Amino acid sequence: MAKSITSREKDYSQWYIDIVKNAELAENSAVRGCMVIKPYGYAIWEKMRDTLDKMFKETGHVNAYFPLFIPKSFFSREADHVEGFAKECAVVTHYRLKNDEGGGVVVDPDAKLEEELIVRPTSETIIWDTYRNWIQSYRDLPILCNQWANVVRWEMRTRLFLRTAEFLWQEGHTAHATEQEAVEETRQMLEVYAEFAEKTMAMPVVKGVKSASERFAGALDTYCIEAMMQDGKALQAGTSHFLGQNFAKAFDVKFLNKENQLEYVWATSWGVSTRLIGALIMSHSDDNGLVLPPKLAPLQVVIIPIYRQKEQLDTITEKVKPLMAQLKKRGITVKYDDDDSQRSGWKFNEYEMKGVPVRVAIGPRDLENNQAEIARRDTLEKTTVPFDGLDQYIENLLDEIQENIYQKALKFREETTHRADTWEEFEAYLDQGGFVSAHWDGTPETEELIKEKTKATIRCIPLNNPQEEGTCILTGKPSKERVLFARAY
Numbered sequence: 296m297a298k299s300i301t302s303r304e305k306d307y308s309q310w311y312i313d314i315v316k317n318a319e320l321a322e323n324s325a326v327r328g329c330m331v332i333k334p335y336g337y338a339i340w341e342k343m344r345d346t347l348d349k350m351f352k353e354t355g356h357v358n359a360y361f362p363l364f365i366p367k368s369f370f371s372r373e374a375d376h377v378e379g380f381a382k383e384c385a386v387v388t389h390y391r392l393k394n395d396e397g398g399g400v401v402v403d404p405d406a407k408l409e410e411e412l413i414v415r416p417t418s419e420t421i422i423w424d425t426y427r428n429w430i431q432s433y434r435d436l437p438i439l440c441n442q443w444a445n446v447v448r449w450e451m452r453t454r455l456f457l458r459t460a461e462f463l464w465q466e467g468h469t470a471h472a473t474e475q476e477a478v479e480e481t482r483q484m485l486e487v488y489a490e491f492a493e494k495t496m497a498m499p500v501v502k503g504v505k506s507a508s509e510r511f512a513g514a515l516d517t518y519c520i521e522a523m524m525q526d527g528k529a530l531q532a533g534t535s536h537f538l539g540q541n542f543a544k545a546f547d548v549k550f551l552n553k554e555n556q557l558e559y560v561w562a563t564s565w566g567v568s569t570r571l572i573g574a575l576i577m578s579h580s581d582d583n584g585l586v587l588p589p590k591l592a593p594l595q596v597v598i599i600p601i602y603r604q605k606e607q608l609d610t611i612t613e614k615v616k617p618l619m620a621q622l623k624k625r626g627i628t629v630k631y632d633d634d635d636s637q638r639s640g641w642k643f644n645e646y647e648m649k650g651v652p653v654r655v656a657i658g659p660r661d662l663e664n665n666q667a668e669i670a671r672r673d674t675l676e677k678t679t680v681p682f683d684g685l686d687q688y689i690e691n692l693l694d695e696i697q698e699n700i701y702q703k704a705l706k707f708r709e710e711t712t713h714r715a716d717t718w719e720e721f722e723a724y725l726d727q728g729g730f731v732s733a734h735w736d737g738t739p740e741t742e743e744l745i746k747e748k749t750k751a752t753i754r755c756i757p758l759n760n761p762q763e764e765g766t767c768i769l770t771g772k773p774s775k776e777r778v779l780f781a782r783a784y
Contacts, residue, residue, distance in 0.1 A: 302582050307526040312455070314576055318585040318649050321455045328453045328460030332569070335649065336456075338593035339572055340463065344443065346495050346590070347465065347567070350487050356439040356467060361421050363444075364412040369420035372545040379512020380416045383448040385460075387412040414447040419513065419538070419564055422468045423546040430470060430560060432551040437480075438470040446568075456573035457530075457784055464568035470560045472552065474539070477561035478516075481537040484565040485518040488533035496571065497588035497701035498522050498578045499708050500532055501730070501779060503755025508739045511564075515539040521754045521779065523708045524577040527728015529754045529781035532574050535565035573784075578704050579673075585650030586672055588700050589693040596622060596629040596689060597646045601639050601658035608633060611657050614682070621686035627693065647672060652696050653689055673700050714777070721768045721780070725751050730781050734774035736767035745769055751780045 299317050301309040315321055320336030323329075332340065348358070364387060370377040391406035415421065422440070429435060443465050453459050467484060471477040485502060492500045500520035510517040514536040522532045543549070543559040552558055579586040589595050598619070600611040615631055622629045632642055639656070646654055654670040661667055667685060670677045673696050680688055711729025715721040724731045735741060735753065745768075746752055756778045765774045 300582055300584060303525065308454075310582070311573075311577060314580050314585055315455050320572065320576075320585075323455070326460075328450055330455050330459050330461075332463075335593060336572060339575070339587070339591055340569055342591045342593065343491075343495075343571055344465070347487075347491055348441075348443070350491060351441050351465075351467070354439075354483060354487060356441045356469075358443065359440045360442055360444070361418050361425065363415055365415055365418075365421045367411045367413055369424060370413060372420065373513050373541060375541075376419065376513035376545075380448075383416055383450070385414040385447045385449050387414065415444075416446055416448045417564075417566075418442065418444070418446075418466055418468065419542055420546075423542040423548060423562070426468075426470055426560070427546050427548045430548055430550050433472050433553055436470055436472045436550060436560070437476060439467075439480075440469065441465055441467040454573075456569055456576070458570075462569050464566050466564060466566040469563045470543075470548070471563070472550065472561070474561050477539075477563050478537055481516070481518055481535045481563045481565070484563070485520065485533070485535040488535065488565075488567060489520050491567075492520055492522065492532055493701065495588070495590045496575055496578070497590075497697055497704065498532070498574060499701065499705040501755060501757055503757040503760075503779065505534075505755060506739075506742060506753045506778070508742050509753060511536045513538060513541050514564075515541070518758075519755050521730075521781075522574055522578060523704075523711060523729060523781070524574070524784070525707065526577070527711055527782070529730065529783040530570075530574050530577070531754070531783070532571060533565075533567040536563060538562035538564060579700055580650070583675070584648035586700065587650035587652060589652045589697050592650060592652050593628065594630050594646075594649075594651050595627050595693060596653045596655060597642075597651050598629065598631045598655040598657065599639055599642050599646075600631075600633055601656055601661075607659050610659075610662060614662060615657065618682075618685055622689060625686060625690050627690065643670075647675075652693060655685075655689075671696055673703075715768060716765075718768050722749060725749055725780070725782060728782075730754070730779045732777045732779055733768045734765035734776075735778050736770050736772035736774055741767060741770055741772075745780070749782075751782050754779045754781050754783060 300313040303310045319333050321330045321332050324331045388411050389402045389406045391403040392400040393403045395401045445463050447461050450458050450460050469480050489500055489502050492498045500522050505517040516537040518535040520533045522530050524530055540559040542562050548560045549557045602608045619629050652672050656668040665682045666679050669680050713724040713731055715724050715731050715733040721733055760776050762776050767774050
């Protein structure tokens with residue numbers, strides 16, 4: 296175990312912070328609640344962004360950009376929306392500074408804005424004000440826009456990637472002629488997120504819909520993917536919202552339908568954020584550092600020469616050059632680390648800490664035997680492999696690592712998902728950690744009471760949830776289905 300990392304069993308929160316710090320993913324900034332995403336962490340985000348962007352475009356979406364600032368009056372137009380975000384909004388009140396007598400600067404009291412501006416916590420209001428000008432008839436629909444941007448939600452209790460005052464995300468905002476189209480869009484994007492989470496992040500998720508109390512502010516339905524972290528807490532990894540006609544009515548966005556009648560547009564919004572990097576860390580990493588699925592690793596293979604004399608290094612380098620070319624041809628990112636300022640042992644620990652999936656070590660003896668030592672990050676196993684055909688071996692190994700990481704996370708989730716039929720069982724399973732499938736009477740009052748008693752929330756009502764008669768674990772009232780509870784981030 297790496298000395299610089301606190302074990303998960305001893306202190307999970309500190310373990311997480313140690314990973315973020317030692318893998319050089321991010322650090323706290325001079326601005327309270329905000330983070331600096333370091334190059335290695337940002338490289339992971341770029342991989343996420345590029346993969347998702349491709350998936351969005353394959354489903355017909357295009358990228359646009361909307362203002363960072365939103366007039367305060369826009370928020371008052373949709374009551375539920377403003378109530379949901381009011382406590383998290385940063386407000387711009389002035390537009391100029393001036394020098395003070397002490398050599399510093401002060402806000403110029405004469406430069407007060409006529410109307411305060413909200414730094415966007417989300418963009419529904421400014422986008423739907425824009426869409427009003429874009430939409431006249433059914434021929435203008437659908438609009439399928441996505442935005443890659445930063446948002447601000449004034450969080451007082453922060454944790455790198457998981458909860459910060461400013462974070463990066465994407466937000467899709469679509470407009471449709473019919474309710475059915477909008478619902479289909481909402482569900483489609485949930486499937487996109489689920490596919491990304493499972494196939495790219497190697498993170499199993501439960502697809503479901505939020506209870507009324509947990510819905511996005513201003514939505515009729517919120518669909519979500521929920522993941523289980525190694526400490527037994529759930530994490531919401533993505534949301535897709537069916538907004539109905541709420542925002543269209545708030546901003547008077549109407550269109551002429553095919554019958555030449557005016558009606559309100561139907562809307563959706565959906566998003567994921569840099570929170571996914573936190574999910575990635577907590578889903579897969581261990582006490583040795585970061586564990587990355589190959590599809591998101593900025594560096595998939597590192598080759599480290601083991602040598603004493605420069606002549607040995609030169610010979611190894613000539614041997615490695617064709618291998619590197621072959622790997623790059625297969626679309627595999629590879630680095631040859633021949634930096635002589637660090638010992639090979641230090642390099643081994645460094646790349647293990649950063650979660651590089653495959654490490655190749657080659658020394659003079661390996662050259663003699665036409666072989667290489669292969670170490671895989673997920674299991675820490677080492678294997679001696681013939682040099683001939685090594686590129687194919689590594690490509691297959693990366694696929695195997697990707698699948699193994701997913702299966703390990705899936706097994707953990709299955710082992711930590713329990714069915715509870717009594718309050719005593721419910722509390723006991725929650726204390727063990729994981730998802731608890733239990734009956735609930737469907738009322739927000741009971742939901743809130745369960746939360747007060749246990750700090751657990753309804754994570755989702757799973758899609759295609761089996762209907763079964765039962766009784767609420769708290770009130771004993773009739774229930775028609777189980778829902779998933781968990782303590783969460």
